[in-house]
Amino acid sequence: MSNDLVIKDLHINVQGKPIIKGLNLNVNQGEIHALMGPNGSGKSTLANGLMGHPLYDIDAGEVIFNGINVLELEPNERAKLGLFLAFQYPTAIPGVSLANFLRLAVSAVRSESTNGTENAELIPMREFRRELRDKMRQLGVDDSFATRYLNDGFSGGEKKRAEILQLAMLEPKIAILDETDSGLDIDAVRIVGESVNRLIGPELGVLIITHYPRLLDYIRPQFVHILLDGRIVESGGWELTQLLEAEGYEPVREKHGIAEAE
Amino acid sequence: MATPQPNTADQLGISTEYQYGFHDDIKPAFKSRKGLDEEVINQMCDIKEEPDWMRQYRLNAYQIFKQKPMTKWGGDLSQLDFDDIYYYVKASDRSERSWDDVPEDIKRTFDRLGIPEAERKFLAGVGAQYDSEVVYHSIVEELDKIGVIFLDTDTAVKEYPELVKKYFGTIIPSADNQFAALNSAAWSGGSFVYVPPGVKVDYPLQAYFRINSENMGQFERTLIIADEGSQVHYVEGCTAPIYNSESLHSAVVEIVCMKGSRVRYTTIQNWANNVYNLVTKRALAYEDAQMEWVDGNLGSKLTMKYPSVYMMEPGARGEILSIAFASKGQHQDAGAKVYHCAPNTTSQITSKSISKDGGRSSYRGWVDVAKGAKGCKSHVVCDALILDKDSRSDTYPVIEIGENDTNIEHEARVSKIGEEQLFYLMSRGLSEEEASTMIVNGFIEPLVKELPMEYAVEMNRLIQLQMEGSVG
Numbered sequence: 003m004s005n006d007l008v009i010k011d012l013h014i015n016v017q018g019k020p021i022i023k024g025l026n027l028n029v030n031q032g033e034i035h036a037l038m039g040p041n042g043s044g045k046s047t048l049a050n051g052l053m054g055h056p057l058y059d060i061d062a063g064e065v066i067f068n069g070i071n072v073l074e075l076e077p078n079e080r081a082k083l084g085l086f087l088a089f090q091y092p093t094a095i096p097g098v099s100l101a102n103f104l105r106l107a108v109s110a111v112r113s114e115s116t117n118g119t120e121n122a123e124l125i126p127m128r129e130f131r132r133e134l135r136d137k138m139r140q141l142g143v144d145d146s147f148a149t150r151y152l153n154d155g156f157s158g159g160e161k162k163r164a165e166i167l168q169l170a171m172l173e174p175k176i177a178i179l180d181e182t183d184s185g186l187d188i189d190a191v192r193i194v195g196e197s198v199n200r201l202i203g204p205e206l207g208v209l210i211i212t213h214y215p216r217l218l219d220y221i222r223p224q225f226v227h228i229l230l231d232g233r234i235v236e237s238g239g240w241e242l243t244q245l246l247e248a249e250g251y252e253p254v255r256e257k258h259g260i261a262e263a264e
Numbered sequence: 265m266a267t268p269q270p271n272t273a274d275q276l277g278i279s280t281e282y283q284y285g286f287h288d289d290i291k292p293a294f295k296s297r298k299g300l301d302e303e304v305i306n307q308m309c310d311i312k313e314e315p316d317w318m319r320q321y322r323l324n325a326y327q328i329f330k331q332k333p334m335t336k337w338g339g340d341l342s343q344l345d346f347d348d349i350y351y352y353v354k355a356s357d358r359s360e361r362s363w364d365d366v367p368e369d370i371k372r373t374f375d376r377l378g379i380p381e382a383e384r385k386f387l388a389g390v391g392a393q394y395d396s397e398v399v400y401h402s403i404v405e406e407l408d409k410i411g412v413i414f415l416d417t418d419t420a421v422k423e424y425p426e427l428v429k430k431y432f433g434t435i436i437p438s439a440d441n442q443f444a445a446l447n448s449a450a451w452s453g454g455s456f457v458y459v460p461p462g463v464k465v466d467y468p469l470q471a472y473f474r475i476n477s478e479n480m481g482q483f484e485r486t487l488i489i490a491d492e493g494s495q496v497h498y499v500e501g502c503t504a505p506i507y508n509s510e511s512l513h514s515a516v517v518e519i520v521c522m523k524g525s526r527v528r529y530t531t532i533q534n535w536a537n538n539v540y541n542l543v544t545k546r547a548l549a550y551e552d553a554q555m556e557w558v559d560g561n562l563g564s565k566l567t568m569k570y571p572s573v574y575m576m577e578p579g580a581r582g583e584i585l586s587i588a589f590a591s592k593g594q595h596q597d598a599g600a601k602v603y604h605c606a607p608n609t610t611s612q613i614t615s616k617s618i619s620k621d622g623g624r625s626s627y628r629g630w631v632d633v634a635k636g637a638k639g640c641k642s643h644v645v646c647d648a649l650i651l652d653k654d655s656r657s658d659t660y661p662v663i664e665i666g667e668n669d670t671n672i673e674h675e676a677r678v679s680k681i682g683e684e685q686l687f688y689l690m691s692r693g694l695s696e697e698e699a700s701t702m703i704v705n706g707f708i709e710p711l712v713k714e715l716p717m718e719y720a721v722e723m724n725r726l727i728q729l730q731m732e733g734s735v736g
């Protein structure tokens with residue numbers, strides 16, 4: 003088990019406010035985990051902190067990936083090690099085509115160098131084009147995607163599919179999917195779910211973050227965790243999702259004596 | 265975030281030699297003494313064997329120049345010493361007509377400027393200004409066949425005196441401003457283009473030139489006449505070597521777009537950091553004619569440039585798309601002017617500026633609607649991107665409306681490179697430099713996609729060079 007993502011007693015604060023308050027979690031390649039929690043419980047804070055967002059301060063704890071303490075690393079260095087975050091709200095980069103961006107990104111994560119200040123040598127255009135086209139076909143993404151500006155004017159569903167396309171191209175070891183199902187209609191959730199399913203295998207570990215278990219109808223997690231008030235308060239299997247579906251977060255809150263967030 | 269690495273240019277696949285700072289050892293055939301006066305002008309006219317009317321035109325312009333006070337607005341011109349400049353430098357004796365006749369060292373410079381072989385064939389005629397004189401100018405036979413004239417302006421004065429005389433200085437008179445007066449007195453080189461009625465030139469006419477003599481003034485003069493219903497795209501690209509002392513570039517570009525014609529004038533300039541680039545560009549657009557300026561300004565110490573379109577008759581349209589990149593020690597004072605002199609004329613101004621490492625960019629715009637010019641429309645968009653807290657961006661828009669029945673929109677936005685954008689790109693493996701370069705290239709994409717392919721590639725490369733080592 004060399005490629006574990008090991009999170010130990012992690013504390014994250016945002017603008018001085020503690021949000022993640024001592025979180026422990028292990029994710030291995032080949033495993034599917036679901037992290038569930040109500041709005042505002044700190045799910046995105048965890049995701050951003052793991053990826054190295056400069057606004058999210060790590061107060062204490064450790065994040066070991068591949069045996070390396072990643073908390074010292076720049077976001078791109080984490081990406082090169084094989085960590086990936088599908089954003090809840092992907093940012094638009096006007097004027098930059100998805101294809102141009104992805105070619106540089108793929109070149110960067112596949113380069114030998116793990117040094118985050120080095121610029122990447124571009125992979126050959128033909129090779130990249132072929133691969134991109136194949137992956138787009140597999141995921142049922144329209145060809146026009148490649149030339150559109152990254153997330154600029156994309157619908158909610160298109161943004162999420164662009165994230166999954168990036169996941170497919172970058173081939174990370176561990177992927178965090180932050181509410182990849184939110185804001186999508188039933189059909190879009192199904193398409194995204196099936197797409198992710200296609201990528202799942204022994205090489206990929208997934209942490210699916212969601213506050214509503216719809217996506218989990220398509221991607222069956224082996225492990226389910228409930229996040230409340232910055233800590234994982236329950237861990238278990240599929241039965242936990244059933245419990246949440248039936249009764250919501252209230253019984254869990256009561257059990258752990260945590261009041262509803264303001 | 266991260267510290268810059270050396271050799272980034274190599275890793276980006278750019279030769280580090282390609283820095284536009286090289287200086288080939290070219291001996292000028294003739295060089296006037298420093299400073300401008302009647303004697304220098306007469307000497308220049310003698311060597312050029314110019315007709316008397318041009319000599320008189322120059323001398324008259326020189327009188328106007330002497331009387332004009334120093335320009336006080338725009339940028340800081342206090343370091344500019346008009347007496348410390350060579351006004352006429354002649355690089356070689358003849359105007360070359362075939363590539364084989366071009367001297368080896370000049371060819372070498374072109375090679376290093378990176379004009380690809382394939383492109384040379386494609387070039388409609390390379391009007392290459394080397395020092396103050398055009399040394400290489402090949403005109404493809406097709407241009408001749410369809411009656412298009414594409415010459416350096418010096419030659420045009422001799423070969424087409426009536427045509428030149430009819431328009432020269434009528435769009436931008438000597439008295440227009442201090443630098444137009446100076447150019448009118450001291451001009452050399454530039455292009456003359458005439459497109460006959462109904463003729464559409466379907467490939468861009470390109471002129472490559474560069475400054476190559478220390479302290480040399482560069483005063484080219486371009487005149488383009490698009491006759492009724494014709495179409496032409498003129499492209500001027502320029503790189504300049506680095507100098508130790510101040511260098512002045514002051515061009516005048518005059519364009520006439522006759523009824524139903526369409527002209528696009530594209531410029532990409534990357535000047536050395538000590539160059540004053542003070543340019544007057546103006547076009548007249550008659551009935552249903554369309555004039556487009558696409559203007560990219562990089563480098564220089566100070567650029568003052570405001571391409572303008574006068575819409576003289578109904579249905580005329582003016583478009584100006586400009587981009588300025590101001591780095592350390594640079595002030596880009598760029599903008600656009602549109603004059604709606606007739607009813608139902610339309611204009612669009614799109615200005616994008618990037619300021620970095622303490623650079624300063626200003627947008628100076630003028631939208632004028634004459635009384636009685638009903639039903640005019642003008643849309644102005646100014647976007648400024650500021651890369652760090654030492655850098656600066658200002659806008660100075662002026663709108664003069666003498667007519668109620670008009671529709672004018674002005675939008676201005678200032679943005680910083682967003683932390684979220686940087687994080688997003690870096691989370692995908694891009695270095696901070698790659699990420700910010702990508703964001704900047706995206707920002708200017710609306711302009712770049714208007715450029716001919718090879719210029720688009722060049723523009724992106726220039727941006728990459730500008731962004732190198734900028735991250736800290």
Ligand SMILES: Nc1ncnc2c1ncn2[C@@H]1O[C@H](COP(=O)(O)OP(=O)(O)O)[C@@H](O)[C@H]1O
Binds near residue numbers: 039040043045046
């Ligand atoms: N960028 C941010 N700026 C300010 N507050 C933030 C930011 N990100 C998260 N927070 C705060 O952290 C808490 C948890 O938010 P978040 O992690 O987004 O929750 P979730 O993703 O579980 O809905 C909220 O109180 C939210 O306001």
Ligand SMILES: [Mg+2]
Binds near residue numbers: 045090
């Ligand atoms: Mg969230």
